[in-house]
Amino acid sequence: MLTQTYLTTDELSLKLKYDVRTIRERLKDSVLLEGVHYFRPFGGRKILFVWEAIERDMKNASTHEPRGMNAIPMASGAVLHG
Template sequence: MSQEYLTTEELAKRIKYDTRTIRERLKDSVLLEGVHYIRPFGGRKILYIWDVIEQDMLNHSSSHVFAVPMAGGGVCRG
């Protein structure tokens, strides 16, 4: 397995978001545990899976249809 894992700080630098925004607004609404991030060994530390996040960003930015992200990971198209 050759996935790249990032800390919150590393992800923030890469996507040009503040770490606080990632923790308070994106985590558990847009970035979902088990999909976009993991907690290794059941601890408090969070590692983000860069490949999945990058793919989701590219997929959502190419969509021209209005869509609202849902808490369960889906989208509501308006």
């Protein structure tokens, strides 16, 4: 069975070395997708991030992104090059 690590926004901020505001305003819903990288337990307001999904897609984006091109991670794990 695969174990997943759930992080709050503050914990993710420490792990990624990004400001909490940057995660909430710039990453969430643009590169961090609900249902893939985070979810809201029991339909509430609290957000839990799935570390393994974030780590996987960060690595995929950095290895698939040619210089000078923007890459958009897709829910399937693929990357759309713009």
